[in-house]
Amino acid sequence: MDHFDTDILILGAGGAGLRAAIAAAEAAPDQRVALVSKVYPMRSHTVAAEGGSAGVVQAHDTLDDHFNDTVSGGDWLCEQDVVEYFVSHCTREMIQLEHWGCPWSRKPDGHVNVRAFGGMKIERTWFAADRSGFHILHTLFQTSTKYKSIERFDEYFCVDLLVENGRAQGAVLLCLATGEFCAITARAVVLATGGAGRVFRQNTNGGIVTGDGMALAFRHGVPLRDMEFVQYHPTCMPGSGVLFTEGCRGEGAFLLNKDGYRYLQDYGLGPAEPQPRNKYMELGPRDRLSQAFWQEERKGRTVTTPQGEAAVLLDLRHLGRKRIEERLPLICELARHFMGIDPVDTPIPVRPAVHYTMGGILVGIDTASPLPGLYAAGECSSIGIHGANRLGSNSLAELSVFGRVAGEQAAAFAKGAAAAEIPALLDRARAAEARALGLLNGKGGGERHSVLRKEMADSLEKGCGIYRLGDEMQQACDRLADLRHRYDGITIDDKSRAWNTDWISALELGYQLDVAQAMAHSAIARKESRGAHQRLDGYTQRDDANYLRHSLAHYRKGASPEISYSPVTITRSPPGQRAYGALGEQLEHARKEATHG
Amino acid sequence: MADRDRLTIELWILRYRPAQDEEPHFVSYTVTYTEEMSVLEALQSIKDEQDGSLSFRWSCRMAICGSCGMMIDGTPKLACSTFLRDLAPGPVKIAPLENFPIERDLVVTVADFVKKIESIYPFIMPKETKPVEAGEYLQTPAQMAAYEPFSDCINCMLCYAACPQFGANPDFIGPGAMALLQRYNGDSRDAGSRERLDLIHGEDGVWSCTAVGLCSEACPKLVDPANAVNQNKTNSAFDFFLRGLRKENHS
Ligand SMILES: Cc1cc2nc3c(=O)[nH]c(=O)nc-3n(C[C@H](O)[C@H](O)[C@H](O)COP(=O)(O)OP(=O)(O)OC[C@H]3O[C@@H](n4cnc5c(N)ncnc54)[C@H](O)[C@@H]3O)c2cc1C
Numbered sequence: 001m002d003h004f005d006t007d008i009l010i011l012g013a014g015g016a017g018l019r020a021a022i023a024a025a026e027a028a029p030d031q032r033v034a035l036v037s038k039v040y041p042m043r044s045h046t047v048a049a050e051g052g053s054a055g056v057v058q059a060h061d062t063l064d065d066h067f068n069d070t071v072s073g074g075d076w077l078c079e080q081d082v083v084e085y086f087v088s089h090c091t092r093e094m095i096q097l098e099h100w101g102c103p104w105s106r107k108p109d110g111h112v113n114v115r116a117f118g119g120m121k122i123e124r125t126w127f128a129a130d131r132s133g134f135h136i137l138h139t140l141f142q143t144s145t146k147y148k149s150i151e152r153f154d155e156y157f158c159v160d161l162l163v164e165n166g167r168a169q170g171a172v173l174l175c176l177a178t179g180e181f182c183a184i185t186a187r188a189v190v191l192a193t194g195g196a197g198r199v200f201r202q203n204t205n206g207g208i209v210t211g212d213g214m215a216l217a218f219r220h221g222v223p224l225r226d227m228e229f230v231q232y233h234p235t236c237m238p239g240s241g242v243l244f245t246e247g248c249r250g251e252g253a254f255l256l257n258k259d260g261y262r263y264l265q266d267y268g269l270g271p272a273e274p275q276p277r278n279k280y281m282e283l284g285p286r287d288r289l290s291q292a293f294w295q296e297e298r299k300g301r302t303v304t305t306p307q308g309e310a311a312v313l314l315d316l317r318h319l320g321r322k323r324i325e326e327r328l329p330l331i332c333e334l335a336r337h338f339m340g341i342d343p344v345d346t347p348i349p350v351r352p353a354v355h356y357t358m359g360g361i362l363v364g365i366d367t368a369s370p371l372p373g374l375y376a377a378g379e380c381s382s383i384g385i386h387g388a389n390r391l392g393s394n395s396l397a398e399l400s401v402f403g404r405v406a407g408e409q410a411a412a413f414a415k416g417a418a419a420a421e422i423p424a425l426l427d428r429a430r431a432a433e434a435r436a437l438g439l440l441n442g443k444g445g446g447e448r449h450s451v452l453r454k455e456m457a458d459s460l461e462k463g464c465g466i467y468r469l470g471d472e473m474q475q476a477c478d479r480l481a482d483l484r485h486r487y488d489g490i491t492i493d494d495k496s497r498a499w500n501t502d503w504i505s506a507l508e509l510g511y512q513l514d515v516a517q518a519m520a521h522s523a524i525a526r527k528e529s530r531g532a533h534q535r536l537d538g539y540t541q542r543d544d545a546n547y548l549r550h551s552l553a554h555y556r557k558g559a560s561p562e563i564s565y566s567p568v569t570i571t572r573s574p575p576g577q578r579a580y581g582a583l584g585e586q587l588e589h590a591r592k593e594a595t596h597g
Numbered sequence: 598m599a600d601r602d603r604l605t606i607e608l609w610i611l612r613y614r615p616a617q618d619e620e621p622h623f624v625s626y627t628v629t630y631t632e633e634m635s636v637l638e639a640l641q642s643i644k645d646e647q648d649g650s651l652s653f654r655w656s657c658r659m660a661i662c663g664s665c666g667m668m669i670d671g672t673p674k675l676a677c678s679t680f681l682r683d684l685a686p687g688p689v690k691i692a693p694l695e696n697f698p699i700e701r702d703l704v705v706t707v708a709d710f711v712k713k714i715e716s717i718y719p720f721i722m723p724k725e726t727k728p729v730e731a732g733e734y735l736q737t738p739a740q741m742a743a744y745e746p747f748s749d750c751i752n753c754m755l756c757y758a759a760c761p762q763f764g765a766n767p768d769f770i771g772p773g774a775m776a777l778l779q780r781y782n783g784d785s786r787d788a789g790s791r792e793r794l795d796l797i798h799g800e801d802g803v804w805s806c807t808a809v810g811l812c813s814e815a816c817p818k819l820v821d822p823a824n825a826v827n828q829n830k831t832n833s834a835f836d837f838f839l840r841g842l843r844k845e846n847h848s
């Protein structure tokens with residue numbers, strides 16, 4: 001097996017991994033950085049983010065407002081000290097991206113422009129048309145090529161972390177092109193492997209978003225926090241789940257039911273004004289909008305697409321061709337090309353699909369996990385800013401803010417750490433290789449992993465969807481346990497080594513099943529409704545007395561995960577009622593009076 | 598509906614597995630298809646239900662990650678945004694991107710292309726450096742328009758598969774990398790044009806292009822790389838002229 005030694009190993013080269021690599025290279029130019037990704041960096045799923053990234057810039061906006069929107073948006077399950085740090089570093093990071101060339105959309109005077117986003121009281125979403133993630137990712141990738149200390153391992157797939165003496169010290173990689181393994185030993189390791197949305201059926205995620213890093217950390221004893229909170233995005237393409245950005249609504253789009261009625265006014269988000277105010281109607285948060293869709297469908301007020309999916313209508317027509325084509329070119333392309341609909345004169349049928357994993361690898365404000373030497377940033381991590389529901393445009397900002405922190409912290413740790421314990425690590429690497437080859441060469445019982453993958457996605461969608469019921473969650477848990485068992489008996493068609501994507505998908509499915517179990521078990525254990533976790537079986541209210549706590553899923557080999565709880569850090573925003581529309585404004589007013597009066 | 602659901606289409610897919618095949622060869626598969634099914638979805642259904650050994654790259658499914666370029670009925674296309682309804686009744690011929698070495702099945706070598714991108718200094722070399730605390734550089738919408746289309750390149754390499762010059766000379770820097778070069782040279786914040794132009798005076802640079810324009814036709818993102826190449830010919834000529842008789846080694 002090939003062996004490379006490095007100082008800082010970064011697994012994942014999406015927005016978070018690239019930002020971490022650049023930060024490490026800048027903080028410690030004398031240290032070597034190995035940057036690993038299972039796809040070329042610019043293919044990472046950050047590329048698909050459309051709407052934009054948050055950062056307070058307008059004179060009438062404040063960090064306090066961004067803080068309050070984020071904490072109430074997360075239904076008070078946020079780490080408030082972390083949110084505080086976050087909001088005060090977003091803008092700096094957005095400017096840094098600008099200096100590196102990110103083509104943010106501008107105002108006529110040359111300053112950066114911002115747009116409205118759901119759940120944000122004041123416009124603070126920096127955008128590059130509707131290709132914000134694409135431009136951030138390409139800017140970071142291209143900028144990263146400047147740093148000589150970064151060595152990339154493109155199209156290398158991580159099969160295991162190397163942990164020795166209670167410290168993360170490297171990883172075992174499979175080179176996709178050759179099918180050969182190599183070990184990378186390191187003084188510090190950063191996980192930046194992205195989310196896990198592909199465990200659900202209809203989702204906005206790319207094929208690579210399979211929760212690998214979450215499962216890797218989990219298997220090595222790091223808890224996964226708040227995994228029951230999975231975000232449904234309300235406006236996606238029926239069938240494929242491809243996203244129509246919230247930026248559409250930020251620009252003023254309406255959501256209509258089959259009668260052409262702006263139904264959100266029936267769900268506490270009104271009044272319905274021609275120009276939706278921030279945090280009203282279409283600019284409410286994602287969990288509320290997805291829940292309203294569910295209710296409309298039950299009431300029979302949705303349309304049915306030719307493929308038989310229920311949908312509501314995203315209406316952009318009143319914005320006019322010029323604005324639509326200028327601000328939302330990708331949306332035009334997707335609607336016209338993929339659906340044969342021109343949004344300039346026809347509303348687009350949309351429905352909710354799984355979009356984002358709020359939970360992830362437990363880390364502190366310094367991005368350090370409980371396992372010494374292991375850091376995590378980006379969607380794979382749970383640093384505590386999203387709580388029970390993420391606000392759109394907070395995660396691109398998170399990648400930048402905490403990607404940087406992770407790179408700097410890992411560099412500092414690596415500097416003080418003892419050299420990697422190479423012989424022992426290589427023994428472990430060979431054992432990991434043998435396990436992965438066992439899966440490839442095992443005879444199995446003839447079952448295809450694609451069958452298991454579909455069943456996994458179906459069971460999560462049924463049991464852990466927009467609304468949840470105890471017995472349905474139990475069924476999901478049971479089915480996942482059965483799938484875990486059947487996974488040991490799968491047979492892989494392809495026994496060759498070079499570019500064996502059959503084998504890679506099977507390895508990914510192993511990760512997905514671990515993550516799916518963490519989600520389902522965390523969900524059934526939370527006997528309340530909060531943010532994206534809404535129950536209909538008697539636990540319909542938020543229950544701060546018992547559940548103003550983070551869930552922690554702990555891995556148990558060969559068994560279902562164990563769930564425990566940990567406290568939430570509350571610094572200055574005591575849990576209040578989470579409301580939008582007119583009621584939201586009243587409550588906010590009252591809160592302000594109370595604190596200033 | 599029921600009738601439509603029963604429609605099938607035949608796909609001829611070029612297969613090549615280095616360990617067992619001497620030569621790439623076409624294999625026929627038949628899939629049921631619906632109106633909205635993309636070529637990528639057809640390939641996925643083959644992989645899931647018929648033959649797990651078929652390899653191809655994909656991720657985003659929305660024509661933005663640039664992974665799924667391939668030859669579809671002889672034209673370079675993104676599989677995720679090419680629909681079977683436009684190819685019916687078939688059979689449809691699917692092959693790896695032209696002009697690139699095949700690693701396996703529909704997977705070609707990307708590394709050389711990425712090296713070209715890295716070689717053109719793909720980052721801002723600032724005209725005036727200033728700390729982040731000093732705020733953003735101003736750039737008017739008109740200044741942005743000068744380079745923005747070139748920044749939309751998704752690195753899908755379709756233009757390379759369409760380019761006869763690249764086919765004849767794999768060292769030719771090619772349309773995609775040239776578009777990226779122009780993206781930075783055209784950026785009002787950047788002062789690196791000189792260095793970048795130095796790279797493309799030579800025979801593998803801009804003058805290799807014989808202005809066929811097939812690259813822009815192939816581009817799924819309206820980047821118009823041919824325009825980038827042309828602008829650079831002008832710039833390269835102008836730059837060359839300005840340098841007068843200064844002896845330069847362009848190789
Ligand atoms: C369609 C869509 C639109 C969005 N729009 C917005 C928006 O407008 N605003 C916003 O704030 N957020 C948005 N988000 C969310 C945001 O884009 C993501 O949360 C974020 O980009 C994730 O970045 P990341 O760096 O953590 O992971 P990714 O970009 O997914 O990168 C993960 C990296 O890890 C690598 N990797 C994973 N597993 C392995 C392995 N086993 N071995 C080796 N490498 C591995 C991958 O190759 C990749 O390089 C959107 C998300 C989606 C899906």
Ligand code: SF4
Nearest residue numbers: 750751754756773816
């Ligand atoms: S210029 Fe167009 S065709 Fe060429 S790589 Fe870029 S996006 Fe693809």
Ligand code: FES
Nearest residue numbers: 657658663665677
């Ligand atoms: S799958 Fe991303 S471009 Fe086709």
